[in-house]
Amino acid sequence: MKEQIRQMSIQLFAEKGFKETSIQDIVNALNVTKGTFYYYFTSKEQLLMDIHLSYIDSLLQKQKTILEDPQKSYREKLHEVVYLLIHDIEKEGLSAKVYFREMRNLSEPHLSLIASKRDLFRRQIEEILRSGMxxxxxxxxxxxxxxxxxxxxxxxxxxxxxxxSGRETDSSISDIFIKILLEGLKGST
Structure with a gap:
């Protein structure tokens, strides 16, 4: 039930926004009571925090796997991190939307914790770049x-x-982004 509450909340937060979605909206959509909600979450913000932690912790773990692969060049690692971000947005579309759009609705210390994890992800990209340089x-x-x-x-x-489901896949978009990053837009002349 906890996962059902999370998934329904992600859908509702993505559609209506965090502030516009009430706990009553969530429980009505699942046909459960508020007591069921409060059994798993103390507040709507705690639920939002759970969604954020799940999203960023998963990204950090995947990024760590990429970083620790001694067989890959730094170009390959950068490409894999870009692909990770695009692919995760495809796979976790609504979670990504909630993560990026609704972070502003977290209060302290929740916001600081998520911001520190987001900053770690960025610093690890900086390390790929620095080592590649x-x-x-x-x-x-x-x-x-x-x-x-x-x-x-x-x-x-x-x-x-x-x-x-559009004309470009997550892989082709990642390839395009890497070409822009590594080759720029300079023409052949």
Whole structure:
């Protein structure tokens, strides 16, 4: 039942927004009582926090697996992290939407915890970039922090427009983003 509450809430938060969705809306959609809701969650914000933690912890674990692979170049690791973000948005579309759009509805200390995990994800992208620069896989004349934010901006904003049933797949979009990042838009002339 806890997972059913989470999934229904993700759907309702994505459709209506966190503030516009009441606990009554959630329990009505599941045809359960408020007591059932409160058995699993102390508040709507705790539920939102649970959704956020689940999303970011899953991303961090997947990113860690990529980072720890000694067989992959830093270019490959960067590509896999970009793909991870796009693919996760495809696979977890509504969760991604809730994560990116509704974070502002978390209060302290919940917000700080999620922000620290989000910052860890970004710092680990910076480490890929920094190490890739040291190994001369990437140019080294750009600020690592700005490049990392650019990577995240490109990939994370796709939750807003990416259509998994559209003309491009998560893999092809990742390839396009990596080409832009590594080759730019410079023509052949």
């Amino acid at each position: 040291e190994k001369q896989e990437f140019r080294d004349d750009l600020p690592v922090d700005i490049v990392a934010l650019g990577v995240l901006g490109m990939a994370n904003w796709s939750y807003f427009w990416f259509d998994p």
